[in-house]
Amino acid sequence: MSITQQYLRDTYRARQRGEAGPPAPGAHDWQVVRELRDHRRFRAVIAAHPARGRIRRALGRWLSRPRP
Template sequence: MSITQQYLLDSYRARQHGEPAPPAPGSHDWQVARELRDYRQFRAVVAGRPAHGRIREALGRWLHGRRHASC
């Protein structure tokens, strides 16, 4: 069963029971992506690592040797 078919079935069942319709598939994708980014930044801070620019700094170390970026 595809996502669209499941959504239509859930909407039909909700309407039959007088409940609010479920959100459409993909309607909260950006919110989920932002929350995931925020969670990863939080975990980085808790672990004592910089929260921003970690990938760029790692690539810089890999490309240019062991030079560290100043914070």
């Protein structure tokens, strides 16, 4: 059974019972991706890992600016 078939079956059952329908497949994918990214960043901070990638470059630019 595919995801779409399961979704349609669950929607049908919810309507028969007078309940709220389930969210559509893929409706919260980006939210899950953002939460996963935030969790990984949080774990890196807790483990005291140095910044990498874009964050490190941004910090390097900010710290290397000449002071007025």
